[in-house]
Amino acid sequence: MEIEAAKIIGAGLAVIGLGGVGAGIGSIFAALVSAIARNPSARQEVFPIGMLGFALVEAVALYALMIAFFFLFV
Numbered sequence: 686m687e688i689e690a691a692k693i694i695g696a697g698l699a700v701i702g703l704g705g706v707g708a709g710i711g712s713i714f715a716a717l718v719s720a721i722a723r724n725p726s727a728r729q730e731v732f733p734i735g736m737l738g739f740a741l742v743e744a745v746a747l748y749a750l751m752i753a754f755f756f757l758f759v
Contacts, residue, residue, distance in 0.1 A: 692756050699753040706746040713738045 717735035721728050 695756040696753040699756060700749055702749040703746055706742055706749070709742040709745075710739060713742060 713735060717731060720731045
């Protein structure tokens, strides 16, 4: 197998995790909307936790993208 083909396959495998990230972000915001809809007065407590969860899940996406670019360009 040529090295260029191996780089492209490796980058493709590295971004498989982005599917899980999309599902995780959807799950976080679905739970956030549900929690606020059930108890609107708890928004001040629930919203920052939801944003923290979003940031942590989004960090996984950035790491996967960074690894994919590493495989492609290094």
